[in-house]
Amino acid sequence: MNTLPPDKTAIEDFWIRCYLNPKECLKEAAINRAYRDLARTLHNLKRTDSVHGKFKAHLLSTINDVCSKKLKDQKEFDVWHEQRCLLLIEEYRKSIDYKLFIGQAQKWINMSLKYLVALGDKRIPGIITNYHLFHIPIDNIIQEHFLLSDKIKKISGSWSRIDDYTVYMQYQIKIRESYPGEAPLNVEFRSYNSSSSWNF
Numbered sequence: 001m002n003t004l005p006p007d008k009t010a011i012e013d014f015w016i017r018c019y020l021n022p023k024e025c026l027k028e029a030a031i032n033r034a035y036r037d038l039a040r041t042l043h044n045l046k047r048t049d050s051v052h053g054k055f056k057a058h059l060l061s062t063i064n065d066v067c068s069k070k071l072k073d074q075k076e077f078d079v080w081h082e083q084r085c086l087l088l089i090e091e092y093r094k095s096i097d098y099k100l101f102i103g104q105a106q107k108w109i110n111m112s113l114k115y116l117v118a119l120g121d122k123r124i125p126g127i128i129t130n131y132h133l134f135h136i137p138i139d140n141i142i143q144e145h146f147l148l149s150d151k152i153k154k155i156s157g158s159w160s161r162i163d164d165y166t167v168y169m170q171y172q173i174k175i176r177e178s179y180p181g182e183a184p185l186n187v188e189f190r191s192y193n194s195s196s197s198w199n200f
Helices: 008-020 026-039 049-067 074-096 102-119 140-150 165-178 184-195
Strands: none
Touching: 008 026, 026 049, 026 102, 049 074, 049 102, 074 102, 074 165, 102 165, 102 184, 140 165, 140 184, 165 184
16 A cells, blocks of 8 residues: 655646646646636727637747757847737737737736746746746736835836836846846746745
């Protein structure tokens, strides 16, 4: 009789099932979970499964693209990221005549990448290839942390209404300058965990 707890992978799979509810593939489950992180900022938007499915397909294409190639440096990733944000915004405009902001687009893309990184390269092959270049998802929690810990001023106005990619990038650059030589998401994981009220 086996009286020991299941191995680490089985326990991780349990938490993934609880948190992401992966009825589809893990990538789509992470995209759906990331959508929930910004959904409350999408005012006066009536979501339909067909429309959401179209945007989800766009995000899936974005994820597959970054997992399938090695970008040479931070600048190349920054250009790629801006293009992907603008494409998502344009998709919303053309499909449903809805104004999506840079703040919302970055949140969906960046949180999708963060969740997939947390799942690991064995579950999501290629996700760590460009990990060191990924951006920090900007929201109220992380801005408050960097204001208190590094005196980095918050972006003026709501993060979800950032409408200028330059404003968004300036904040990313300030964080990079405060933590030279570190992968931005390493800083974000550590900062988010330390800003939590949880005590381990």
